[in-house]
Every structure is written in structure tokens, then in C-alpha cells.
Amino acid sequence: MLKILLAFVVGGLICVVGQLLMDLTRSSITPAHILVGFVTGGVLLSALGLYQPLVDLAGAGATIPLSGFGHSLAQGAIKAVEEKGLLGAFSGGIESTAVGVAAAVTFGYAFAVLFNPRS
């Protein structure tokens, strides 16, 4: 139960950071800027070892926000470097996020073809 509560609070707070970025900065900040910012931010925090504690604490609360996607990119790259050397820097990130990316492309394509815009 505590785990679920923590996922709720941490995940919610990460989203609040994004909302503040959108509301308090220039109006030219679009959702695309937010998503790119969160992924790159996640990669950097993870590389500095600051994101793993958050994942240990909140589970999905830290992995479901897109910064978690950045975290798995970074951890993948670092692990692969340990195993394969320099080559791992290029393969590790994509390998560890392959499921998410392939799912996004495949399901995205399928639903885009299957459905039509409502409004």
C-alpha cells in the first residue's frame, strides 16, 4: 500500500514540475519541449546517480514519467559500457528501451490506422 502511495506522490510531483515549467515560463514552451526536456533531464540525473534512489523509493512513480525513460537510456548505456566497452555506449541505451520504443511505434501505428479523430 505504501508503495502505491509513494508512486502516486512522487509521480504526481514530477508532473507538477512540468506544469510549473509550462505555466511560469515563456508561452512558446510546447508539450514537445517538455517531453524532450524530461527525457534529457532524466538521462543526466541518472548518469549522476540521482535518479536510481527515486526509482527505489517510488517504483512506477519514477519510471512511468518520461524522465524514467531517460533513466533507462542512461543505465542501459552505462551497463553496456561495463560489459562491451565503447561499443556499449551506442547500443546500451536503445537496447534497454527497445520494448517501450517498439511498443510505441507499433501500437501507435496500429491505433492511428484503426481509429479516426473524433472532434
Next chain:
Amino acid sequence: MVAVKGNIEQQQEQESQREEYRLLVESVKPQHNVLKNCVMAFLVGGTICVIGQLFLDFFISQGMGEREAAAVTAGTMVFLGAFLTGIGVYDQIGKIGGAGSIIPITGFANSIVAPAMEFKREGFLFGVGAKLFTVAGPVLVYGIITSCLVGIIYYLLQ
């Protein structure tokens, strides 16, 4: 020389007029309700993460390893986000939740399906195929580049 000076003065006057107008616009502009937006982002974003946590726990209880379960959870959430976009529900969630619906990976799926679906009439190559990556493209580009850099730096520091 006189003409040049005139130009500069004119430019300065125009700049000050624009600045004055910018302040006027700021003063009449309706303000975002930042507090309400943040509360809604918190609730919607938190709820999506809880749904993710429930899936994660379920997959782990089925005997998956932690990393594997996390990947399958991400895939499941992407499926849900894409499906809700297809049936026209996710944009309604977005109106309420703001960043709370954009930042979770379901929002990433939404940003993939929405343009692809809407540009279907422009064909399957330059419509669906290309528009699928309107937002996902930049996300992957910058995510992958930074992770490669992180890997390279880690290699050099080893």
C-alpha cells in the same frame, strides 16, 4: 550621418513603444490558474503512475525480473495511452491534467498517435509514417544522443 542618427533614434522609439505595449498586454492578459493547474497535474499524473505501479506489481508477481517487468509495464502503458487517444479520450484527460497527462509515458504515446491519426488522409508514408514522429522524433533524438554521450564519458572515466 544625420540620416543614420535619425534611423537609430527611430529604432529606439519603436523599441520603447513595443516595450510599452508588451507591458500593457501583460497587464490585461488573463492569468493561468497555476495552483489549480498544479493540483490537477498532480492528481492526474499520480493516478497514471499508480496504474503503472499496479501493472508493475502484477508482472513481478507473475515471476518476471524487475527490469523485465518495468519494460513490459512501459509497453502496457504505451498501449493504454495509444488506445485512449484512438477512442478520443486522451485529449479530454489532457485538457484537465495538463502536464500530468503529458509527462507520463502514456502522454508520449498520445503524442505519437494524435498526429499520425490526423494526417492519415495525407497517405501512409508522409502522413501516418512521418507524422508518427512529430514529437517522438525529437524525444528519441535528444534522449539517444545524451545517453550515448553519457556512455562515452563513462567509458573515458573508467
Next chain:
Amino acid sequence: MGEKVGQQSVSFSQPPVITSSAAIVGPEEGAGPLAQYFDWVIDDPLFGEKSWEKAECKMLEESGKLALKKINLQTQDADLFLAGDLLNQIVSANYSARGLEIPFFGLFGACSTFVEAMLLASMLVDGGFARCVLLASSSHHLTAERQFRFPVEQGVQRPATGQWTATASGALVVEAQGDGPRIVCGTIGKVVDMGITDMNNMGAAMAPAAADTLLTHFEDTGTNPDSYDLIVTGDLGKVGQKLLIELLKKRGCDPGDKLRDCGLMFYDTEKQDIHAGGSGCGCSAAVFSGYFYSELKEQRYKNILLMATGALMSPITCQQGESIPAIAHAVVVSS
């Protein structure tokens, strides 16, 4: 023959007559307070077509045909068709002109297109270059949103200053002789740019152009706000209207309670989720062709000043950080 008055205005010696009008609107607009004034409320944004672009084109073409049909004219009776819309290369206007087979001038003035067309039609008629001109402009919420902003199914919060592109089309028939309200004079606007770069705050970008044209009009024609029953702006929205009042007051001109805005009249701003107000080429077109035309005809208004404003940017110039230039044209219509 008409003549130029003052710096930017024209007045017509034989004021051209608006002999007919037609307006077609979409579902959201049909749910607004003016619904009864429109000829046709479509409840399907696709209008029975395969794409939204085709739907907009059909809307434009049908409103033109309807305006002619109401006074028993055929398309070949019109000497000229003036039309415009918001899409790239004004395709809705071009493609509807393909169907109508009337000699055609395509116009682009963003949301000011309708008044631009009224001004040009009056000049051509009064100048003797045409006896009967059909003019129309349209916009479609779904075609414009994806060209200028985001796909509609993307979960994006619109800021409070954002405007709702109307799904609507309006058409008028302007003739040298006949019964109906007359276009007496008009003022051609200059492009004004006060450095606004926010595509979600078009009202702020357009208000300075509106103030410029309005003040020039008063000066050129020796009139003031009291000379008119109403001063109707195209689609400044809540934010733009407030700014226009401020800008006018600063120059010593008080519009009092004469100001109306088509973008705000089109919808129930309390109940409908349209943020700062409606916009688009079809907004002023449908509100004038539907509501104001019939009110003028019924003599409920004697003379109104109609001024439509347009923001002349493209998504590309905005991405490059360019500010938004704007224009406003005005015409005076008397019953």
C-alpha cells in the same frame, strides 16, 4: 465614381448594395446564441466529405451558391468571385472557385479577408468594373488547428489567451443596383507589428492594427464613435478587445459601449469552451452575413462600422521567432 478620402479611406458615390447573404456554420457555432440567424448548421465537421479540407471547401462553395440562389441568380450572373481562407495557398477558395466557374480573385488577409473582399468588391462595382460580385470567406476549426497548432486529439491545454478557429463560412452578393444595405465607405489598413510573438495570443497581435485603422478612419472621414450605431470588430476576442479600448483611450478616443466583437458574439463565452473568443476568416463572415445583415435589413441598425482584423504570420515564421504582423480593414454599411 468614388474617391479617395484622407490618407487611407475611400468613399463611394453610388454606394454598392449588398443584395443577398448566406452563412453556413459548424456544430460548435450552431450551439451558440446566434444559431437562428444562420442558413445552415452542419452537425458533422466532415460535411459528408472525405477530409476536413474538402468539407471547408464545400462549405465555402455552398454558401456562395446559396447567396446567389436567394435572389434567383445563377453562377454565370456573377461577374466576379472574391474569396479567401486560412489554409496554405488559400486552397479552399481556389477549389471552390473551380466548382463555381466565375472569374476569380483569390484573397489572403487571414481573418480580415471578409472585409478585404467587401472593400474590393465595392471598389470594383463603384468603379464600373463589375456589376455583380460574389464574395465569400471561410475557416474550419479542424483544418486550421492542425496547420497552425496541434492535432486536436493531442492532449494539449490551450492557454486562456488562445482563440477558437470558427468552423463557418459567409457569402455576400454586392451589386451596383438593388435593394439592401449599402457599403458607403471604407478604410484600407496598414500592416502593424508591435512585436507580439505568441501565436496563442492573436488578440494582442491584432489590437494595434485595429486601433490604427479605426483612428485613421475617424480622421479621414471626420467621424467619431458616435457616428455609428455599432463598431463591430472581426475577432479580437476578450484580450484583444480590452487592448483596443486601452489603445484608443490613450489616443483620446473613447468608444463607449459601441464596440462589439464577432468572435465573442458567435459563442456563449460562459458555457462554451472557446477561451478568449472565436477567430478565423469564417467568424466575421458568418456573423455579418447571418446576424448583422438581417438586422440591417430590418432597419434595427442604421449604420455600422465593420472592421475585421487579421494576423498575417505562418507557423514557419513563428518557429523562426518572427513577431506577428497584423492588419485591419474597415467598411461602413448603412441600411
